[in-house]
Amino acid sequence: GIQVEQSPPDLILQEGANSTLRCNFSDSVNNLQWFHQNPWGQLINLFYIPSGTKQNGRLSATTVATERYSLLYISSSQTTDSGVYFCAVNTFYDKVIFGPGTSLSVIP
Amino acid sequence: DVKVTQSSRYLVKRTGEKVFLECVQDMDHENMFWYRQDPGLGLRLIYFSYDVKMKEKGDIPEGYSVSREKKERFSLILESASTNQTSMYLCASSFTGTGTYEQYFGPGTRLTVT
Numbered sequence: 001g002i003q004v005e006q007s008p009p010d011l012i013l014q015e016g017a018n019s020t021l022r023c024n025f026s027d028s029v030n031n032l033q034w035f036h037q038n039p040w041g042q043l044i045n046l047f048y049i050p051s052g053t054k055q056n057g058r059l060s061a062t063t064v065a066t067e068r069y070s071l072l073y074i075s076s077s078q079t080t081d082s083g084v085y086f087c088a089v090n091t092f093y094d095k096v097i098f099g100p101g102t103s104l105s106v107i108p
Numbered sequence: 109d110v111k112v113t114q115s116s117r118y119l120v121k122r123t124g125e126k127v128f129l130e131c132v133q134d135m136d137h138e139n140m141f142w143y144r145q146d147p148g149l150g151l152r153l154i155y156f157s158y159d160v161k162m163k164e165k166g167d168i169p170e171g172y173s174v175s176r177e178k179k180e181r182f183s184l185i186l187e188s189a190s191t192n193q194t195s196m197y198l199c200a201s202s203f204t205g206t207g208t209y210e211q212y213f214g215p216g217t218r219l220t221v222t
Contacts, residue, residue, distance in 0.1 A: 031209050041145075041196055043213035086151075090209060095166065096141075098151045 002027045004099035006087055012105045013077050021072040021102045023087030030091050032063055034072050037084040037101070046072070046085075077106045111135070112214035114199055120220045127186040129217055131199030140182035141200040141211070142166075142174065151198065157182055158204070189221045 003026040013019055023032075034046040047054050047061040049070065054061050058077075063070040074081055087099040115130035131140065141156040143166075153166030155174040163174050171193060175183045182201075186193055199214040 033210060035213070041198075041216040041218065043198065043200075043216075045210070045212060048210045088211070095153055095156070096209070096211060100150055 002029065002089060002091070002097050004087060004089055004097050006085075006099040006102050008102060009100065010103045010105075012107065015077060015079060015106055015108050017077050017106075018073070018075045019077060019104070021074070021085050021104075023070040023072070023089075023099055025068050025070075025087075025089050025097075027068070028065070028091070029089040031089060031096075032070055033088045033096075034061055034070070035086045035088065036081075037086060039083060043086070074104075077104075079106045079108055082106050112199060112201055112212050114197075114214040114217050116217050117215060118218050118220075120222065121186075121189050122222055123190060125186075125189050125221075127189050127219070127221075129184040129186075129197055129199075129219070131182045131184070131201075131214055132180055133182075133201040133212070134180065135201070135203065135212075136179065137201035137212075138179070138204045139202045139209070140176065141202075142172075142182065142184045143198045143200065144168070145196040145198060145216075154184065191221050193219065194221045195219060 005024045007022045035043045049061045049063045051065045058075045060073045084101040086101045090096040112133045142154040143151045157176045173185045197217045200211045202209045202211045
């Protein structure tokens, strides 16, 4: 099956700093999502981005499907950005595979 | 906005009890999923359903069953709860029609079995 890797596994940032999270996947996929799991455990949809670039406020994401990776950019980080960021992929009619996550801590 | 709700945020049950976790979505999604999340093990798929009264086993179905009598509701049943079923349970739904399969999650239920 498809393997999903995320890097870095852990990240500590000073408030206001920028960061880039990476997701690598081992095979072609039709769908890719980025989620943020907040400290209360809820998974929040950030981006649905099987290819191309999208932006939403301070967050943006780019997926290069031909090279099998996706990047999530967080600019001007805030303490509320803390939590775990997951990348999830699947092909049509197949189950979703989640990466192991990147744990982000933003300190004031 | 898609809304997925789960019946409880926190639940404490005793070993051997029958436990029902309910999930409701309001966007007419065909597909619904139950995951559990444990430290160091990530999200693991328990069961999923792609239509009313249909169910498919995921990666770890042992000790669980599911029910989907209505399109908007997907229930996870622990027939006889055990301590190793203490976990965070997450429900999700997705829409097949556009082919995106974009998943939306509920707030989760933290289940403790004592």
